[in-house]
Amino acid sequence: MVTEIVIIDVQAGQDAAFAAAFRETGYELLATTPGCLSVKLHQSTENPLRFVNVNEWESEQAHLENFRDSDRFVKFGQALGPYLAGTPVVEHFTDVTTG
Numbered sequence: 449m450v451t452e453i454v455i456i457d458v459q460a461g462q463d464a465a466f467a468a469a470f471r472e473t474g475y476e477l478l479a480t481t482p483g484c485l486s487v488k489l490h491q492s493t494e495n496p497l498r499f500v501n502v503n504e505w506e507s508e509q510a511h512l513e514n515f516r517d518s519d520r521f522v523k524f525g526q527a528l529g530p531y532l533a534g535t536p537v538v539e540h541f542t543d544v545t546t547g
Contacts, residue, residue: 449507450507451502451541451543452501452503452505453538454500454538456498456500458498458531458533460497460533462497463496463497463499467491469527469531470499473523473527474524477527481520482510483505483515484505485504485505486502487502489502
């Protein structure tokens with residue numbers, strides 16, 4: 449399993465609209481992708497224009513092939529892109545606590 453962390457900054461005054469668009473469109477596009485195990489979106493309490501999207505995938509390959517290289521990614525960008533203040537930072541992580 450791999451955890452994808454996406455740090456997202458949105459334009460001033462667009463935080464509520466971004467969150468709504470994620471709930472209405474983004475969540476389902478991610479959650480129904482083959483290989484996606486969970487999807488969460490967190491909003492910063494210190495900086496409400498910053499969000500962190502945390503997704504768990506069966507593998508990094510499942511994320512890249514089934515989402516990033518599909519029309520789902522295009523639709524995701526169309527739904528959420530208008531609210532972004534810049535390019536999100538995306539990284540994949542593995543759990544090292546269990547050895």
